[in-house]
Amino acid sequence: MLWMASLASNVGLWVQNTGAGWLMTSLAPSPLMVSLVQAATMLPVFLFALPAGALADILDRRLYLIAAQGWITLVALLLAALTATGGLGPWGLIALTFAIGVGQAANFPAWAATTPELVPREDLVGAIALNGIGFNLARAVGPALGGFVIAALGVAAAFALNAVTFLALIAALLAWRRPRPSAVLPKEHFLGAMRAGVRFVAASPPMHAAILRACAFFFFTAAVWALLPLVVRERLGLGPDAFGLMLAAMGLGSVATGFVLPRIGARLRERGRTVFAASLLSGAAVALLGLATHWVPAALAMVVFGAAWIGAASTLQTAAQLASPAWVRARAIGIYQLSFFGALALGSVLWGWVGSAFGLPLALGAAGVLGAAAAVAVRGWRLDPAPAAGGSDALAVPMPRPEDADAELARLLAAGRSGRVLEVVRYRIDPADRAAFLRAMAEVRRVRQRGGALLWRLYEDIAHPERWVELWAVESWTEHLREADRMTEEDRATLARAAALHRGDGPPEAARYLNVVPEEG
Structure with missing residues (x-):
């Protein structure tokens, strides 16, 4: 029930992201302003992931998740109303996109920490992969749906659809009867809980490896999220439905790879090898997207990029989950997400500036080549713990x-x-x-x-x-x-x-x- 409701809300978020990116190409069609929409989505996780993780560990996690979804629903409705009345400018769009990102920042660590409560430990890796498949299935359906909704009904309808999907997730969370964990000791205080989370991550080598390798991957792949709307409009000369289909092509590659990812991981034997292979593959896909002037090679690049994205993202998320015990899991995952969303936000701004100054092909080509080089540089950081002596x-x-x-x-x-x-x-x-x-x-x-x-x-x-x-x-x-x-x-x-x-x-x-x-x- 929760997985299906989460799938619906993720579809809504991708409809929202598609609408926001496309609307900015009309309000302020510069690479920097379009990239700021993606940065506004990701920056809140960088700013609030740690306090959100602390709250998710010390409060009733179910009620906390309901409050986060309620916030996203209200902001989405406000965004739809302002767009429909013509009262939304480019900076207002960025501000409300940031506000939705705040709700996502509150949601992400709590949701990730909930997965081990719903499945036994031996099924945890499969459950994380299933969450990844659901997320990328939403990525395949959401942008395409968003593109058609925008073309048929306008951007305001896309924003309203996002609000409706979050109502479904709120209903599922209200129906979930989460067992209350027994506690002998008093709850941790908010600031003390944050300090404990930072101390845990600082003393955990597997978390160091997951964070460093995530930053190396997501910083360079952020170029795709920052520049894809302009690639579709300016390089390919296509409309919003094609933009949605490009994102759907990425989602299709992600979903297809998600089903075979356990088999790939078993063949490569180490999580680090899976992330390294995915990093090289994503570098090639980003460079190909920069060279494409026709929709066929661009769509192929997005399929390959989606496969690489799910390979790296799911493997890194699994490594961070398994490195975090239950008492600190939401905080540790929050710090992990803080790091990689910070890399995405910073990368979106940087590659948007490079695209403005030097053109889209050079920006995407440089991101692809440098991303592959970064993967080689961080390859020595082990995601799999070394076997202990004794x-x-x-x-x-x-x-x-x-x-x-x-x-x-x-x-x-x-x-x-x-x-x-x-x-x-x-x-x-x-x-x-x-x-x-x-x-x-x-x-x-x-x-x-x-x-x-x-x-x-x-x-x-x-x-x-x-x-x-x-x-x-x-x-x-x-x-x-x-x-x-x-x-x-x-x-x-x-x-x-x-x-x-x-x-x-x-x-x-x-x-x-x-x-x-x-x-x-």
């Missing part, structure tokens, strides 16, 4: 366990009155294992930071080089308690590998300290 055997190692809190302090902590908490683990390491211990602790540092550590330090005793002290601090006692909930099996295995190097009668000694400000005088 495996499940490390989990049998006794783990450090601090003593329970003193009764008097426990009452203080239960009341929520605590400042920072310093956590300490003391190790005894054979000097011969020093290098292995330092390698293990480099991974431990990332585990602590992903769990909420504000700072992390490792000290070696000068007089007794076998003695080591690990220190890290968290914001409060509640944040300390959240550390255990945030830890994955991979994180526990990492800590166990470090503890396995400890030489002593028992596990490493652990302790916790509260930050206390001494009274003056």
Whole structure:
């Protein structure tokens, strides 16, 4: 039900995007102004994806999604009314397109984080691919529908149709009976939730790879979104129905590739190889579009571009999803989307300026060549995590366990009155294992930071080089308690590998300290 409703709303968004791009070619037909329509669609995700992800993680996700769709519906109706009455200028179009983009920015991370709630983990990759197929099926149908609606009824009708499709999604969300997750600890505060999301992504190498490779792909492919309306109108000499059909050709390539993408990924074996191949293919398609002066090679370029787009976008989205545990998923996906939509927005403006200054063929050709070069440059960043040494055997190692809190302090902590908490683990390491211990602790540092550590330090005793002290601090006692909930099996295995190097009668000694400000005088 939710998938079909989302398909309907995505069709509406593509009708909206087609109408906005085509309307701007009449209101202000310069490459820069047309590209600003695409930038206005994408820029809100760059600005608001992180706070939107934090809200999606700490609020009731169903109600949050309903509010986001309601906002998009209201703005779409306003856009339709102003267009129908002739009261919309080029900057008004950009402003209302930006407002719809704000609703999309609120929607994207919440919707992505909802997918794992609807399917079991073993079906997650297939579900993400199915979402991609739905999105690109909408891309195939929406622009073509938008082109025909614009030609038959005008741009205002296209904007009104977008509002109607979002009503269908609101109805589906109202019918969804989402189980309420059980929570022992209090909800995170908004600013603290954003900080925790940033710390998680900063300490997650798989997220770094997904973000970098997404930026390298989407920055250069943004040239197609920025310049396609002008390619159709000026280079091909065609109308809005042809513009819709060009976007439909891209959607057709995306849908066809989406069905065989799992087979392609299995043959290439690594997600990074899939993204690399898609990047080279998109570079060739963008360059071909720049050279085309007839609709046949232009349509072929769009089909190939759609195939490359779904290959890269779905694979990168899967990598980011699998790198994010449930507690931080919407925030991590929000930061990922912030990055690639920021690259799209910046790329749209840049390639629009290049098209204005040097012409459409040179802009698209340069984007294609430089996009392929960027894919080669970032190829070394792995999307697939390296297999961990030690495996499940490390989990049998006794783990450090601090003593329970003193009764008097426990009452203080239960009341929520605590400042920072310093956590300490003391190790005894054979000097011969020093290098292995330092390698293990480099991974431990990332585990602590992903769990909420504000700072992390490792000290070696000068007089007794076998003695080591690990220190890290968290914001409060509640944040300390959240550390255990945030830890994955991979994180526990990492800590166990470090503890396995400890030489002593028992596990490493652990302790916790509260930050206390001494009274003056």
